[in-house]
Amino acid sequence: MARGQLVFISGGVRSGKSAYAESIVRNFSNARKIYLASGQVNDEEMKERIERHRLDRLEDNWLTIEQAYELENVTKILQPRDLVLWDCVTTWLANELYEGWETGKMCSEIEGCMEAKWTKLQETLIKMLGTVDLLTIVSNEVLDDFVRDEHYQAWLGRIHIWLVQQADQAIEMENGLAFKRK
Template sequence: MARAKLIFISGGVRSGKSAYAESLVRDFSAQRKIYLASGRAGDPEMTERIERHRKDREMDGWHTIEQPVRMEEVLPYILKKDAVLWDCVTTWLANELYEGWERNEMCSEIPGCMEQKWIQLQDTLLKLLDTAEFLTVVSNEVLDDFVRDDLYMRWLGRIHIWLVKQADQAFEMENGMAFRRK
């Protein structure tokens, strides 16, 4: 069986990357549209915003799966002929890297912890590509700045390079324009 098509999309805040990713999934006309959301509400405004977006998508026929950490848990819900949108890598990485902070056991401080999660994520994404028909991954452009969080930025660069290598197409979004780089 052929592997699903993978499209990587990255851009700045409000660059139109999510809207573009959604339009790609819509145009793919799969049997189901799955929205994999990594966002986690930190305050009431965020809770309200997430809920509003989920309802908007539901009206539009999307199934939303909220999965802030442990992506492998979504695999049982993914079916053949699904088109999946994952939004987004930066949020997932922050969730996983700083997981355990409230117990003073942050993953970023434990040797090999993030490496293990990264191996797990790669495995999950490859399995997802073997099941679904289409996957688009959304991320942010945050590396064109001073290095403020070396570990986070190093991981993000590494993940993006891998995703771009795996992708059939890769786009950089700027102000609603999609620049195809692969």
């Protein structure tokens, strides 16, 4: 069964990973470019950053989809030959892992909750790869993130291992330099 190419890019905060990922997608022509943004507008600064990034991609005719939760809903609009950039796994993970914090019962504390979300994510990514030509996924390094929580770091590590195993290319970014690991 044919599948699209998977490129996984990881790096520290401000390592240049997102710009590098965009450059990979921009190298393809005559295909629809889709940017999946996991960020949420929580304050005025984030709202301005999201809008600035969206405007930067307009000149290349990117379709930007703000999808902090339920990434599987995006599969409904994907078409063959699409080029998809998902930025980023770490934001998705934080959203999912700490879902329910307002009520005092987070997903990370509910038995089987994250396992179900992880299974759904794997199925979603495999479905995407069955449709698109390219899926580029960006993530922060496991220990180089703002979240210092053992559940978060363990899940991020687990996700990274799977993504590297599935990837056609695994790239680590450091200070704007790309190091291919696979």
